[in-house]
Amino acid sequence: MASTPSIGETRASSPPSDAPAPKKPRLEAPDVPKSTAAKQPKQSKSQKRRQQYSALPEPCSADDVLWREINDVLGADYVKTALAEGTDRQSPFEYHQELEMRVVALCSSGVALATSAEASRPWVVVVPFCLPGETVRVRVYRNARMHSLADLIAVVTPNPEMRDDSLVRCKYFTSCGGCQYQMLPYEKQLDLKRDVVVKAYKNFSDLPSSSVPSIEPTMPSPLQYNYRTKITPHFEAPTKAQRADPANPQNDSEQPSWFKIGFNQVGTHKVMDIEDCPIATPVIREALPAVRANAVKNLYTYKRGVSLILRDSLPVPPASAADGSTQGPAADADALATALDETHICITDHRGTVRERVGGWLFEYPASSFFQNNNAVLPGLVEYVRERIFANPNPSPNPPPTPTHLVDAYCGAGLFAIALSPHFTNIAGIELSAPSIAAATRNAALNAIPATKISFRAGDAADIFKAVSEFPRRETVVVIDPPRKGCDGPFIEQLLGFGAGRVVYVSCNVHTQARDVGDILRKSGQGGKGRYVLESVRGFDLFPQTAHVESVAVLRLLEAEGEGGEGGEVVMGGVGQKEKEGNV
């Protein structure tokens, strides 16, 4: 998801398809004297580096999330003064210095933020795998703006209220960059993830706290290990020197010591060798040794690095999707389907087809395309979305109309459109990836949903609103589930222009979600279609043992008249102020 090209950028820099190719720009206009031409001096590499060095992180990026939390620890005024005085990079610590620090906070990415009263000036040290309240021994490996990055050497004084090292199930924990929280009881993980959502809305929504309802407790995953239905271990192609190493094994079943197949080592882009991953589903764990052995066997044929794929799947009956012969809930979950559900296989071919069941619904999609990675949590997620769409938290004599139409923007293989289909008369989905759209269309047939009721189209999410101009706006729900970078300006503009009665924003990046929700609430107050209020926000744990949290925000349109929609101030939706106290 993170690698999805930035649609906004592409659009801004590409001419419309029927426009002539742009001419190479002239450096100077012919009638402008040389000395006064507005020619931008070319930047040298070191100038560019200096500029990057002095620029603050890109808004809403992972670096920005860390930066804001460093500000919270040190105090915004202190940081502002350091920036103004140019002392923001004057670390009190040396490269490779060993220090004893006290952990004062956990960052949203799962790393700890530590400080030392003995440092010559207030400074944060960022260190993985430790918890607030702990005293830790660390070694600094990089100095940056107002903080240093360090490796954990040892936990000197553990926090017994949080840490339970007996819970750790993976031998690679604290070396592999995949998991951050295996030492934490599951309830604590859920609490920390709620804090992440609270901080995201505080730091990124730019909304008054009165507009943000109390963040609900994080929805747990039914499985805390063995849940991950997709893993992508990777490896680098051998270098010339490695190929020529006389110490290399002479048979193709033995793995040279320099050949690593796995995931990135914590805090680096270096691959570490991983033979097992206990958060992956059993069928993936069983398949991994053979997949690794195959990579070792073919090792010298690789010219470039490779990302392997292992996806948990139900067996795909021949031609089931194309002719709709295997029907989902309509087939009444017959004995064959039940038997198939009990047998899982591992798909390792990027061009293969994966089949999953979510509740009573079947989904098939290309192995290389997007589908949520924790099947166990999906029925609860879909049910929560359904329940919030039809809930009326503020019963009034003039209730909003019952939703009848659904728009699934960023629909992938059709998860929300299909699983919510019994509750709507008309459904439209849009998605950028053509293979995912083909899968969504097949999935509708696979689940016996008539094409007169549901349709999918490939395209930019913003384009869906033209296609559904006949949908009654107040009775329409828009489900948004964008990639990590969130929605772009044109999408939000179209969304507001349409004015759907309800918007459910599902997100794999709560920081961009908070930014976009803030934008929607503010801008909707300025238009004529009424204004949105934020009714609820809840984190979902799709990735136990990691710091990652997904989030569902529910927005409701207050009409300009009749539902108290007049006035410019953004107000909170479904939750009373009392419940809200002590939140953000």
Ligand SMILES: C[S@@+](CC[C@H](N)C(=O)[O-])C[C@H]1O[C@@H](n2cnc3c(N)ncnc32)[C@H](O)[C@@H]1O
């Ligand atoms: C987080 S996934 C959600 C998919 C689906 N809702 C699900 O739960 O399976 C985000 C999807 O948005 C698609 N996408 C990315 N940019 C898009 C855009 N500008 N317009 C439409 N879809 C886009 C990606 O291809 C990806 O399938």
